[in-house]
Amino acid sequence: MAQVKDYLRPGKLPHIWCPGCGDGTVVGAMIRSIDKLKLDRDLVTVITGIGCSSRVNNIMDFHSFQTTHGRAVAFATGYKVAKPDMKVIVVTGDGDGAGIGGNHLIHAARRNIDLKVILINNQIFGMTGGQFSPLTPNGAIASTAQYENTEYPFDVCKLMEAAGATYVARGTVYHLALTEKLITRSLEHKGFSYVEIITQCPTGYGKRNKMADPYQLLMWQKENSVPVEQAGKYSAEELKDKFIIGELLVRNDRTEFVEANARLIDKSRAKAKGGSGK
Numbered sequence: 001m002a003q004v005k006d007y008l009r010p011g012k013l014p015h016i017w018c019p020g021c022g023d024g025t026v027v028g029a030m031i032r033s034i035d036k037l038k039l040d041r042d043l044v045t046v047i048t049g050i051g052c053s054s055r056v057n058n059i060m061d062f063h064s065f066q067t068t069h070g071r072a073v074a075f076a077t078g079y080k081v082a083k084p085d086m087k088v089i090v091v092t093g094d095g096d097g098a099g100i101g102g103n104h105l106i107h108a109a110r111r112n113i114d115l116k117v118i119l120i121n122n123q124i125f126g127m128t129g130g131q132f133s134p135l136t137p138n139g140a141i142a143s144t145a146q147y148e149n150t151e152y153p154f155d156v157c158k159l160m161e162a163a164g165a166t167y168v169a170r171g172t173v174y175h176l177a178l179t180e181k182l183i184t185r186s187l188e189h190k191g192f193s194y195v196e197i198i199t200q201c202p203t204g205y206g207k208r209n210k211m212a213d214p215y216q217l218l219m220w221q222k223e224n225s226v227p228v229e230q231a232g233k234y235s236a237e238e239l240k241d242k243f244i245i246g247e248l249l250v251r252n253d254r255t256e257f258v259e260a261n262a263r264l265i266d267k268s269r270a271k272a273k274g275g276s277g278k
């Protein structure tokens with residue numbers, strides 16, 4: 001088994017993340033999953049938007065593109081259509097993926113295109129100084145919510161399920177073994193995969209919310225997570241504001257988008273040649 005450092009670009013360490021940031025832990029989990037599956041690294045592409053989380057491809061030694069804020073999924077859609085043999089992993093933040101890029105996320109899920117989206121949810125805009133995102137908890141403090149956040153976060157896993165994704169899961173940096181397993185399963189799945197990873201931003205979120213020590217943020221992840229297998233034991237009120245973690249949806253009843261189009265092209269060509277096209 002190779003080591004994580006074997007998959008990092010030479011000369012890119014030390015990385016840019018703050019001490020205690022969860023982004024590097026997610027990189028480790030992604031690399032261990034790729035290594036476990038023995039994926040050919042020349043057939044893996046990591047595509048990101050803009051944000052601290054979107055800097056993962058700066059250090060990961062795979063084909064990679066850092067695109068514009070919120071557009072990683074749109075870019076990856078075109079890339080996957082042009083290069084269907086590539087394993088395309090999109091890494092995005094809660095601002096990047098669920099805010100400015102939310103519409104792309106919905107429609108990629110609806111198409112069931114074979115993208116592996118990993119949304120690193122640190123509940124804040126880390127890179128730009130701690131503005132609240134669509135996933136910031138109600139009542140939390142942000143640089144743009146100095147008294148408290150009066151908005152409510154939404155459950156992107158449920159949204160992905162409703163939109164048509166065929167693999168949906170949620171892990172946390174605290175529950176790292178589970179998270180690694182979920183990433184591995186999503187890489188094996190054919191179709192649109194969404195894995196949300198709850199992580200910590202001590203600088204932009206923790207400091208303002210009485211959890212400046214990354215350890216406190218990890219304990220917050222632990223205390224606010226409920227394994228999906230146990231969720232049935234709790235009332236709706238008890239599950240309010242909790243993260244349901246684990247494999248939330250796997251379905252295999254929808255044809256993957258690129259494959260559906262390839263089939264249609266074959267059918268149309270056969271028809272043009274005088275066949276029935278069936």
Ligand SMILES: Cc1ncc(C[n+]2csc(CCOP(=O)(O)OP(=O)(O)O)c2C)c(N)n1
Pocket residue numbers: 050051052053054068069092093094095096097122124125126127128133201
């Ligand atoms: C079109 C556009 N709007 C705004 C920005 C500024 N911007 C850069 S990163 C970012 C937010 C990043 O937050 P998130 O996606 O949650 O990632 P994090 O840094 O927390 O990992 C914003 C608003 C930008 N680069 N481009």
Ligand code: SF4
Pocket residue numbers: 016017018020021022023052053122126127200201202203204205
């Ligand atoms: S600002 Fe937050 S998300 Fe960005 S590197 Fe620092 S701890 Fe990580």
